[in-house]
Amino acid sequence: MSPLDLLTLGLLGIRTRKLRAALSALGISIGIATLIIVTGIPASSQRALMDQLAAMGTNMLQVAPIPNQTPPVLLPQEAAAMAARIGPVTAVSAVANTHATVHRSDRFDPHDFTGLTVLATQGDLPRLLNATVRSGQFLTAATDRLPTAVLGSVAADRLGFNRLDPGGPAPQVFINSRWFTLIGILDPTPLSPDIDRSVMVGWDAAQHLLDFDGHPTLIYLKAREEAIEAVRAVLPATVHPELPGMVQVSRPSEALAAKRATQTTFSALFLGLAAIALLVGGIGVANTMVISVLERRREIGLRRALGANRRQICAQFLTESVALSVLGGLAGSLLGVAATLAYALYQHWPPVIPATAMAGGLAGALAIGVAAGVYPSVRAARLTPTTALATL
Structure with a gap:
């Protein structure tokens, strides 16, 4: 058959x-x-x-110099780039406090303090922090050198901005005697509440317009979860080879366990x-x-x-x-x-x-x-x- x-x-x-x-x-x-x-x-x-x-940041670490040191410890300008070379690292972004002041307009009381931080940002920060843009857009390579800014959720409330109208005139804020055009507002970012109280500007714009020295104050990075502990162990010597003992790295999220x-x-x-x-x-x-x-x-x-x-x-x-x-x-x-x-x-x-x-x-x-x-x-x-x- x-x-x-x-x-x-x-x-x-x-x-x-x-x-x-x-x-x-x-x-x-x-x-x-x-x-x-x-x-x-x-x-x-x-x-x-x-x-x-994963949305709770199980694969995210934060790197910063140990605070309250005399003289202050500064991370190298290329610290974020060096961290990105670690094999299991998948994304890196850095922010830096420019020590600039921000106000709604140029008609402000010299004694008025908004309590907001002006941050120079680098890299794809929203992706690192699982942040979403409520209105407008975030900073890009095209706007990095321009006097543009993005507000955190708390910063937007304090400065009186709820959202940006696409067809209307672009609002501005006054940062260190210069006008910066607002291009975006973020939703609250649970992974980094400090971002909510910040006004973010481009890294190059901060250097050219706000006299920023280019040293990051905080580095965010994501790595493969199975290698997060190994990455944490080598980060201090990687981002600051001369003074690894003066660098602190956050602990992996308890949500990872x-x-x-x-x-x-x-x-x-x-x-x-x-x-x-x-x-x-x-x-x-x-x-x-x-x-x-x-x-x-x-x-x-x-x-x-x-x-x-x-x-x-x-x-x-x-x-x-x-x-x-x-x-x-x-x-x-x-x-x-x-x-x-x-x-x-x-x-x-x-x-x-x-x-x-x-x-x-x-x-x-x-x-x-x-x-x-x-x-x-x-x-x-x-x-x-x-x-x-x-x-x-």
């Missing part, structure tokens, strides 16, 4: 007994769908939790749920294949009487068991994926479908189905035609 003939014969039972085949495949479908659901829904929940913990513990807990949970679901699906497959072979022993006897040999009998029923497993597995995969996506979207979670769960569930159910069909088919194939026909 050719493989095509064998496949046609193996699918004969499915085509002629559609209801029985559908019910047989249903057990496999439920098992695999359960496997995908009980792994996909917790995985989606875990991803949502991981995103929330919580995130790692959560990942371990969820991993163990996934393994347990997957094992249970696969076992249930496997039992259903085995039961389906055993019954399918036993109820057709009369057909086996008839085919033996017509000249079919034992190998052909085994191949026929193994082909049918494989086909049932594949059909049930595909249906269960689609059902499990659809249910997981629907629930994740309902909960506003990022949907996650573990590929290992789909592949492992289908392969496991298929292997168990084949194994369950081998023994009964071999036993039935060994029967003589008269004995097989006499059993029913």
